[in-house]
Amino acid sequence: MTTASLSIGELEANYALYCKALKILIRQGKSSAELHRTICWHRLGLLHRSLPRQYKSPERLMLMIQADLSNNGSV
Template identity: 60%
Template sequence: MSQATFTTSLTIGELEANYALYCKAMRILVLEEKTIHQIRRSVCWHRLECLHQSLPRQYKNPEHLYFLLQRDSNS
């Protein structure tokens, strides 16, 4: 499998503006029962990770979000 590549880099403002979209994409992947390994290769994971690395106090690690979404989908 190939790694996701990006032709344009997004600004932090653009990433923040689409945060809800990345969370929704992650929720869909969790509901589709994708493994964490598969989700780690997704664009939404990389964008959430970028936000977390840039603004760690505002945005949680995507792994934390993954486990929260997985817990919610199991209940």
């Protein structure tokens, strides 16, 4: 992966995009194992590990998105 060449600023700038990608994959019914292998999961994890007070873990985001989907029918 080319993630090593991305700066924290570049990861932060694309945070909303990674969240949107995660939401789309969850809506498509991807399994947890499949989600763990995605670039968006990896980059969300990097952000969380680098700035844990600012960014939730991908696991937490996944649970929040799944809860929203089950409560609202779609997100």
